[in-house]
Every structure is written in C-alpha cells, then in structure tokens.
Amino acid sequence: MKTSNQLAKYRESLVKYALKYGVTKTAIKYNTNRQYVYRWKNRYNGTTKSLLNRSHRPNSSPTAHTESEINLIKSYHRRNKHTGLVMLYVKLVQAGYKRSITSLYRQLRKLNAITVKLPNPKIKPKKYETMFYCGQRVQIDVKVVPTSCIIGIEKYYQYTAIDEYSRKRFLMAFKEQSTYSTYQFVNALQNAWKFKIECIQTDNGSEFTNRFTTNKDKPSLLDLWC
Known part of the structure; x- marks a missing residue:
C-alpha cells in the first residue's frame, strides 16, 4: 500500500x-x-x-453541540463526576438539554469526561461467633408444614429451635403462627432442655416481636418471656 x-x-x-x-x-x-x-x-x-490528500473533515457541522450546550455539560459533569451516564443525562434534560443520550456520550468522549466508576467497597464478612456452651444462643424459626405431610385439610406451622453449640434440635407444630404459639413453644423448649437459654435469635417476624409492626412500643409475649 x-x-x-x-x-x-x-x-x-x-x-x-x-x-x-x-x-x-x-x-x-x-x-x-x-x-x-x-x-x-x-x-x-x-x-x-x-x-497530498486533503482532510475529508467538513468545514462546518450544523448538528454540532453549541457553546452553551458544551458549557452546560461541563458544568454538570464537574459537579457530578461519579454520576452514571443515564443519571447525568436525566439531570441535563431537566436543565433544558435537548440532545439524545448517544450525542451526550460522544460529546463526553470528546471532552475526555467519561465518568470513572468508583471501585465497589470491599465487604468484609462478619466472623462467625463461636459458641462455648449449651444455651449460649438458640435459633428459632417457623415454617408452614407442606400439605403433602398432613392427613386432612388443617394447616400447621412447625416451630424449630436449634442450639448453636450442641446442634440439638427441638420442634413442635401449632395450628396458628402467633405470639401465643411462640410463647407456648419457648416454655415447652425450656422444660425439654435442662440447660438455661441465654439468647434467642429469630428473623424478627411478627410472631416473635412487635419491633417492626404498628405496635412496636408494646412488648410481645416472647419479649416478656425473655
């Protein structure tokens, strides 16, 4: 060539x-x-x-960004350096920008103003707290008993407790999922296990606590039991 x-x-x-x-x-x-x-x-x-070959670049471009549009882009990019392209485009449109998002991207490239994405913060996993004796922490959860496991049409809820140290398990079935059922369960649990229960961990469901309900100032039966 x-x-x-x-x-x-x-x-x-x-x-x-x-x-x-x-x-x-x-x-x-x-x-x-x-x-x-x-x-x-x-x-x-x-x-x-x-x-020699002359430049094929046009002498003028009717569709080029105007000086006011370029200044608007520079101004918003300077104040939103880590904002993504879509969010920056939305803010510019609200300020009167009438170009397409593709035109904005090309202009940002010309201005060498492409948003630099910040690195994702490193998430440090929480170290598991080792238990040293029975009853130090007990996990309690509730699940609906599958209909395939039940004879009849009644609905049951299975309460399960697991001691984190010994992995000992205790479970009961109730016809309703409520704070009263929880209260009955923890009483039966304490009677079944001879060691003292120091801490109970739950998923903060309404059957355990009122902290995330409209009655958050009123202690539940489990709170009173604890």
Whole structure:
C-alpha cells in the first residue's frame, strides 16, 4: 500500500507528463481516466505538497453541540463526576438539554469526561461467633408444614429451635403462627432442655416481636418471656 508521499510523487509525475504530452495520452499511459488527470492537474501549483490528500473533515457541522450546550455539560459533569451516564443525562434534560443520550456520550468522549466508576467497597464478612456452651444462643424459626405431610385439610406451622453449640434440635407444630404459639413453644423448649437459654435469635417476624409492626412500643409475649 502506497504512503501519502508516494501517492503525491506519483501524481506529480502524472501531471508533469500531462503538461508535456496532453491529458489523453497521460490517461492512456497511466491507465486512468481523463477526469482523474484534470483533477490533479488543476490542483498542482508546482509543489508535491499540493497533491497530498486533503482532510475529508467538513468545514462546518450544523448538528454540532453549541457553546452553551458544551458549557452546560461541563458544568454538570464537574459537579457530578461519579454520576452514571443515564443519571447525568436525566439531570441535563431537566436543565433544558435537548440532545439524545448517544450525542451526550460522544460529546463526553470528546471532552475526555467519561465518568470513572468508583471501585465497589470491599465487604468484609462478619466472623462467625463461636459458641462455648449449651444455651449460649438458640435459633428459632417457623415454617408452614407442606400439605403433602398432613392427613386432612388443617394447616400447621412447625416451630424449630436449634442450639448453636450442641446442634440439638427441638420442634413442635401449632395450628396458628402467633405470639401465643411462640410463647407456648419457648416454655415447652425450656422444660425439654435442662440447660438455661441465654439468647434467642429469630428473623424478627411478627410472631416473635412487635419491633417492626404498628405496635412496636408494646412488648410481645416472647419479649416478656425473655
């Protein structure tokens, strides 16, 4: 593939031959058309530089961003350096920006103002707290007993307690999932296990506590039991 300088020298030799022998003979010799010869002959001013390829970039662009639009983008990007493209576009539209989001992206690239995404914060997993004796912490949960495990049409709820140290398990079934059922369960649990229960861990459901209900100021039966 010829370089720009090689092409310019080739064109110069073509033009000089045309000036000496005419356009038709030049077109035949160089295996091209007369329009090509005329094109470079008219451009030639005596220097090889005049025969180099000119830039194809348009002299003007009617759809280019205006100075006020560029200043608006710069202003909002300066104040929102870590805001994503979509959020920045929404803010600009609210401020009167009327271009598409694709145009905004191209303009940000020209301004070298592409948002740099901050690294995700490293999440340090919480170290599991080792239990050292029975009853130090007991987990209690409730689940609906599958209908395939029940004879009849009644609905049951299974309360399960697991001691984290010994992995000992205790479970009971109730017809309702309520604070009263929870109260009955923990009483039966304490009677079944001879060691003292120091801490109970739950999922903070309404059957355990009122902290996340409309009666959050009123202690539940489990709170009173504890």
